[in-house]
Amino acid sequence: MTKPNLSASIAIACLSFLSLSSLAQENGGGILEGAQIHGNFDVYAQQYNRDSIIGAPIVPEKSGINAFTNLIVTKGNFSAGVRVESYIPPVQGFDVRYGNQSVGIPFRYATFSQDGLEVTAGNFYEQFGNGLILRAYEERALGLDNAFDGVRVKYSPYRGIYLKGLIGNQRYYWNKSDGIVRAFDTEFQVNELVPKLESSPLRILLGGSFVSKFQEGGNSSLRLPENVAGGAGRIQMNYKGFGLMGEYAYKANDPTKSNLYIYRPGQGVFVSATYSKKGFGVNISAKSIDNMEFRSDREAGLNDLFINYLPALTRQHTYNLAATLYPYATQPNGEIGIQGDLIYKIKRGSKLGGKYGTTITVNVSLINSMKRDYYVSNDMDSATALLSQQVYLPEDPGRIGYETNLLSVGDSVYYRDYNIEIDRKFTKNFKLKGTYVFQEYNIALIQNKVSPNVQAHIAILEGLNKLSKKHSIRWEAQAMWTHEDQGDWIFGLIEYGYSPHWIVTVLNQYNYGNKVEDLRVNYPTAQITYIQNALRMSIGYGRQRAGIFCVGGVCRNVPAANGLTVAITSSF
Amino acid sequence: MKKVLSLTLLTLMVAFVSVAQDGGRKIPAVDIKTMDGSTFNTGSIQNDGNPIIISFWATWCSPCKRELNTIAEEYIDWQDETGVKLVAISIDDARQMHKVKPYVDGQAWDYEVYLDPNADFKRAMNVNNVPHTFLVDGDGNIVWQHNSYQPGDEEELYELVEKLSAGESIE
Numbered sequence: 001m002t003k004p005n006l007s008a009s010i011a012i013a014c015l016s017f018l019s020l021s022s023l024a025q026e027n028g029g030g031i032l033e034g035a036q037i038h039g040n041f042d043v044y045a046q047q048y049n050r051d052s053i054i055g056a057p058i059v060p061e062k063s064g065i066n067a068f069t070n071l072i073v074t075k076g077n078f079s080a081g082v083r084v085e086s087y088i089p090p091v092q093g094f095d096v097r098y099g100n101q102s103v104g105i106p107f108r109y110a111t112f113s114q115d116g117l118e119v120t121a122g123n124f125y126e127q128f129g130n131g132l133i134l135r136a137y138e139e140r141a142l143g144l145d146n147a148f149d150g151v152r153v154k155y156s157p158y159r160g161i162y163l164k165g166l167i168g169n170q171r172y173y174w175n176k177s178d179g180i181v182r183a184f185d186t187e188f189q190v191n192e193l194v195p196k197l198e199s200s201p202l203r204i205l206l207g208g209s210f211v212s213k214f215q216e217g218g219n220s221s222l223r224l225p226e227n228v229a230g231g232a233g234r235i236q237m238n239y240k241g242f243g244l245m246g247e248y249a250y251k252a253n254d255p256t257k258s259n260l261y262i263y264r265p266g267q268g269v270f271v272s273a274t275y276s277k278k279g280f281g282v283n284i285s286a287k288s289i290d291n292m293e294f295r296s297d298r299e300a301g302l303n304d305l306f307i308n309y310l311p312a313l314t315r316q317h318t319y320n321l322a323a324t325l326y327p328y329a330t331q332p333n334g335e336i337g338i339q340g341d342l343i344y345k346i347k348r349g350s351k352l353g354g355k356y357g358t359t360i361t362v363n364v365s366l367i368n369s370m371k372r373d374y375y376v377s378n379d380m381d382s383a384t385a386l387l388s389q390q391v392y393l394p395e396d397p398g399r400i401g402y403e404t405n406l407l408s409v410g411d412s413v414y415y416r417d418y419n420i421e422i423d424r425k426f427t428k429n430f431k432l433k434g435t436y437v438f439q440e441y442n443i444a445l446i447q448n449k450v451s452p453n454v455q456a457h458i459a460i461l462e463g464l465n466k467l468s469k470k471h472s473i474r475w476e477a478q479a480m481w482t483h484e485d486q487g488d489w490i491f492g493l494i495e496y497g498y499s500p501h502w503i504v505t506v507l508n509q510y511n512y513g514n515k516v517e518d519l520r521v522n523y524p525t526a527q528i529t530y531i532q533n534a535l536r537m538s539i540g541y542g543r544q545r546a547g548i549f550c551v552g553g554v555c556r557n558v559p560a561a562n563g564l565t566v567a568i569t570s571s572f
Numbered sequence: 573m574k575k576v577l578s579l580t581l582l583t584l585m586v587a588f589v590s591v592a593q594d595g596g597r598k599i600p601a602v603d604i605k606t607m608d609g610s611t612f613n614t615g616s617i618q619n620d621g622n623p624i625i626i627s628f629w630a631t632w633c634s635p636c637k638r639e640l641n642t643i644a645e646e647y648i649d650w651q652d653e654t655g656v657k658l659v660a661i662s663i664d665d666a667r668q669m670h671k672v673k674p675y676v677d678g679q680a681w682d683y684e685v686y687l688d689p690n691a692d693f694k695r696a697m698n699v700n701n702v703p704h705t706f707l708v709d710g711d712g713n714i715v716w717q718h719n720s721y722q723p724g725d726e727e728e729l730y731e732l733v734e735k736l737s738a739g740e741s742i743e
Contacts (some may be wrong), residue, residue, distance in 0.1 A: 036597050040698035070698060074600065113601075127690040130666035137665075137690055154603075162611055189610050205609045238608040241677070245609070245670055272670040281674025311667035316632040341671055343678030356645075359679065464638075464723065472723040499724025534704070534717045569719065571698035 035075035040571035051562035064091035083107035116156035131309035132249035160192030179215035179296035262401035266291035324547035326441035337367035356425035369410030416440035488513025622655035639721035654737035
């Protein structure tokens with residue numbers, strides 16, 4: 001990985017910002033008169049006590065802090081920005097490679113736009129379609145940032161036609177990828193393009209992308225392709241309440257560490273159909289992906305240097321026990337899944353709906369392995385053992401590895417989630433929400449633990465009592481029952497709100513069903529939050545359970561912790 | 573050395589914060605998506621000289637949904653009394669963005685809803701986390717913002733909307 005001269009770039013960025021800001025503040029007519037400076041900051045700090053019973057790692061520094069500040073200057077068609085990040089050291093659970101440097105400016109850019117043309121130099125994020133072939137994004141809570149550093153041009157030559165082209169290296173913690181990514185995307189909005197169809201209720205959108213990465217071959221015993229191409233095509237149609245979306249992505253042969261250096265092309269498909277009207281909505285989506293991990297470095301692992309994004313086809317839960325113990329993470333090397341989602345609002349004033357109406361949400365997702373026929377052996381373990389030797393085998397001279405297709409569902413259950421939620425407002429000041437979730441989770445695959453699939457039943461009740469105009473109490477009672485892994489849990493939370501400034505939260509979780517008696521531990525936490533417009537400050541103390549924190553099917557393991565937590569965010 | 577550097581940077585940040593002025597800031601122009609997938613530029617958000625509420629939310633964010641469902645019950649009155657419009661920006665990514673329209677229709681919201689699946693508008697508006705609500709005056713200036721939601725916050729928001737609608741300053 002190349003290491004840019006960071007102190008120099010920090011100095012340049014600071015100087016340019018100082019001069020820009022002083023110019024902007026002058027009323028005397030500098031070149032940036034009328035320019036606006038705005039930004040935000042986000043500080044998250046933790047102090048760590050020793051607590052071996054919950055498995056909290058020992059932190060020699062006894063503390064960690066992640067801090068981010070964004071500054072953006074805009075004037076007319078011009079805008080520029082920087083982000084300062086510091087990790088002194090990173091909070092537990094963040095990749096230790098952020099600790100290679102305590103503070104720096106990993107993100108800076110300048111953008112100019114005029115008459116449908118937009119040019120960005122420096123760092124930028126981008127997504128083509130659903131991201132199946134390209135998505136650079138930031139998920140700060142996960143410590144995930146695969147921004148490009150390079151040049152991007154967006155252009156709309158004619159109404160309804162949108163073109164994007166980019167070239168760049170990707171961010172790799174404090175460094176950049178060796179691999180170069182070049183990409184191009186076209187989108188046609190048919191209704192804008194064809195004047196006759198402008199007011200048609202049928203809306204049609206077509207798109208296509210091409211992505212190519214370059215990385216030197218290195219000195220492997222295999223002949224590795226230095227340029228790897230990929231592409232995707234998509235369509236979206238809407239007619240009144242109906243919607244249909246489909247995207248197909250393909251990647252040429254791309255031997256990588258994670259696919260055991262096979263030369264098999266990758267492919268993936270994602271389709272989604274919806275129907276909705278006032279008070280009712282339904283969505284069915286399906287996804288199948290094979291060997292679709294696309295990174296700008298063939299040696300990269302974990303969540304590093306992804307060029308594409310493969311969304312998990314499961315519900316993103318919000319309640320603690322349903323969200324952080326057994327959440328699904330996308331298996332980019334192969335999975336097949338389907339999801340159904342339904343929302344129905346029983347009319348207010350009806351017998352079932354009550355005075356204020358009742359909302360019912362049902363969600364089902366099923367994800368399985370992909371059935372594969374290996375060339376060298378029918379047993380997957382011995383097949384992968386042979387492939388890991390990185391040689392051409394006589395049975396499989398092209399090192400394709402296996403045969404499969406996007407519709408061949410395998411026997412192995414990766415994930416199941418059946419959940420129903422009923423939300424009802426009983427009186428003007430009292431609301432109740434009940435949720436039941438069943439999850440089956442392939443813990444051997446996703447967490448590398450020796451265990452049969454976890455089967456967990458979760459029941460949740462949440463209440464909201466409005467005491468007066470400004471005072472309210474919200475509470476949650478959750479329970480999980482399972483025979484596997486850590487066994488049963490209960491969780492309780494009470495939150496007192498004094499609008500618009502104060503929130504006090506007290507919660508506890510108890511692993512009462514753990515097979516190991518010593519691990520039947522309580523995790524109490526208390527937190528006070530103060531909010532003043534965009535400023536939000538919170539201070540908490542207590543035990544934090546080890547868990548998996550996920551956004552969009554990308555997950556981060558958060559280790560257990562015991563201590564003080566301070567969070568401050570604001571924007572200006 | 574590193575500590576000195578970080579301290580210097582921190583000081584600079586504080587200095588920036590103190591000099592940055594909020595007044596008169598316009599809605600940044602960024603390409604996002606409508607719920608049927610078309611491109612929409614946020615520079616064209618407007619409401620004929622009436623106030624606009626811009627609310628960032630997500631289908632996985634409970635307080636966001638509490639806020640928007642609470643406002644939805646009173647939205648018709650708010651519109652009649654002040655002419656205000658609420659623009660809801662979903663930051664759901666590709667995983668959930670196709671579920672936004674069924675959710676919005678299912679809850680029978682009358683808001684203008686857009687998708688910001690790669691957080692481009694969220695970044696341009698300096699939003700750290702959701703829910704985050706902005707108030708824009710009749711001239712298109714961002715005049716107020718608020719992070720997070722708890723019951724009762726909508727009352728403060730509506731008082732401010734009423735002031736804006738009556739042409740009063742909310743400084």
